[in-house]
Amino acid sequence: MCDAKLLEDVETRVTYDVDEKRHEVKTERCGTITVFTMGSTKGITDNTPVFLTVHDMGSSHTEFHSFTEHPSMARIKSRSVFLHVEIPGQEYDAGDLPPDCVFPSMQELGEDMVNILEYFRVKCVVTLGEGAGANILARFAMAFPDRVLGNILIHCTSTVAGIMEYFNDKIMNWKLQTVGMHPTAEQYLLFHKFGSLIEQEIEKAENKEKVIKSYIKKLQSRINPRNLRLYVEAFLARTDISGILKDKMKVDTLLVTGSKSSHLHTVHTMHEAMDPRHTTLLKVDGVGDVLLEVPDILAHNLLLFCQGLGLLSTLPMSRQSSLSS
Template sequence: MTELQPLDNSHAGVSYAIDETKHEVKTERCGVLSVFTQGSTKNITDNTPVFLTVHDMGSNHTEFHSFIEHPSMARIKARSLFIHVDVPGQGLDSTDLPSDFTFPSMQQIAEDIVSVLDYFQVKYVVTFGEGAGANILARFAMAFPDRCLGNILLHCTSTVAGVMEYFNDKVMNWKLQTIGMHATAEHYLVFHKFGMEIERADNKDKVIKEYIDKLQSRINPKNLRLYVEAFLSRTDISGLLKEHMKVDTLLVTGAKASHLHTVHTMHSHLDPRFATLLKVDDVGDVLHEAPDSLAHNLLLFCQGLGLFSTLPMSRQSSFS
C-alpha cells in the first residue's frame, strides 16, 4: 500500500488535488492489479457506500477524478469509498507488460476483480464503469451477484463487435502495434469516447485536447493494443442478462454517444424489473459533459438501493 502525493488535475478550468492511496492486489489471471482508493478503507460496514470503478479503453482510473471531485458529487464523496481498478498495463506512464504475460479476456478480468473486494474485506459494492470497463463490470455482477448491490454502467454494450466497430478497431490496433500512438488510433478513440458530431460540439476543444495529450504522453500504446484486442474479442452476454443479471442496473448514455444503439440493445435484453435507462440529451460523453445530471441520478439510484437515505434530493430531472 502506497500513500500517493495529491495529484494536480484540472477540468473545465477548475484545478483540484486528488487524495488517493495505491494498492497492489494479486489476482489469478490479471497478475498484480494496481488499485486506487479515494476515501477511508477503515471501519467499512455494510452501510458504507462502496463504488467499484473500471475505466474504458484509452484511459485509466484517473478518468473518474473530475467527476468525483465535481461540486455536485461532494456530499456523496464525503460518505463513500471509491475503489478504482486499473486494467493491466493501462496506468499512467506504464512500462510494457512482460512478453510472457497473457492478457486476460474481459470475462477473466471480471472474475478476478472479486479478489479486490476480498483484499479490502468489502462485502458489497455498487459498480461504476464506462465503455469497456462497464462491460467488465456487467460480467462481474452476473458472476458475483451476492457481492453487487447495483450497477451504474456508462455506454455499456452487451453484444459482440459489429462489422464497422471490428474494422475500426482492427485499423487502430494495427496503428498501435506498428508505429505506436498514431492519428488514426487517436481519432477512433476520440470518437469512441466523445461520440457523434464532435465537430459541432461547443466547448469540447479543451477537453479533447487534454484527452489526446494524455494518450500521446502517458498511455502505453503497446499495452493499450492488448486492451483493445480483449474488448474486440468480447463474447456476447446479451442472452445471459435476463436470467443472470438480478441486481438493479442503471444504463447511462448520451444522445450523441458513439454506441448509443448498443446501449438500447442491452437495455432490451435486461429484465425490466431491474433495468433503468438514462439518456442525456445533447451530449456524447456523459461523465464529463453532464456531471450534474449524472450525480443527481446516481444519488437517486443509490437511494433506491437503500444508500444515502439521509441525503436530500436536489431539484433536477431524474431518470428518462
C-alpha cells in the same frame, strides 16, 4: 456542465492533490491489479456506500477523478469509499507490459473483481464503469450477484464488436514499434469516447473542444500505446452476453448514455435484453460523453439510484429530476 476553468483545476488535482492510496492486489486470473482507494477502507459497514470503478480503454483510473471531485459529488464523496481499478498497463506513464504478458479477457477481468473486494474485506459494492470498464463490471455482477448491490454502467454494450469493426483491421495493424499514438487508433478512440460530438458540434462548443484536446494530449503523451493496444484487442474480442442478461443480471442496473454517443444503439440493445424489473435507462440529450460533459446530471441520478438501494438516504435532493426509462 464542466467549463474550461474547472477542467484545468481537475487536471491539477488529478496530478498532485487527489487524496488516494495505491494498492497492489493479487488476483486469480489477471495477475496483480493496481487499485487506488479514495476514502477510508477501515471500518466499512453495510451502510457505507462503496463504489467499484473500472475505466474505459484510452484512459486510466484518473478518468473518475474529475467526476468524484466535481462539486455535485461532494456530499456523496464525503460519505463513500471509492475503489478505482487500474486495468493492467493502462496507468499514466506506465512502462511496457512484459513481452510474454497474456492480457486477460473481459470475462477474466470481470470475474477477478471479486478478489479486490476480498482484499479490502468489502462485502458488497455499487459498480461504476464506463465503456469497456462497464462491460467488465456487468460480467462481474452476473458472476457474483451477491457481491453487487447495483450497477451504474455508462456507455455499456453487451454485444460483440459492431460499428467499431470498421476500424478493426487497421487497429490490428497498429505497429508495436510505433512511438506514440497511431492516428487511426486515435480516431477510433475519439469516436468511441465522444461519438458524433466530434463531427456535429465541435465548431460551436468551445469548452467541449477543450475537453477533446485534453483527451488527445493525454492519449499522445501519457498512455502507453503498446499496452493500450492489448486492452483494445481484448475489448474487440469480447463475447456476447446479451443472451444471458435477463436470467443472470439479478441486481438493479442503471444504464447511462448520451443521445450523441457512439454507443447509443448498443446501449438500447442491451437495455432490451435485460429484465425490465431490474433495469433503468438514462439517456441525456445532446451529449456524447456523459461522464465529462454532464457530471451534475450523472451525480444526481447516481444519488437517486443509490437511495433506491437503501444507501445515502439522508442526503437531500439538490434539484428536481427523474430517471427516464
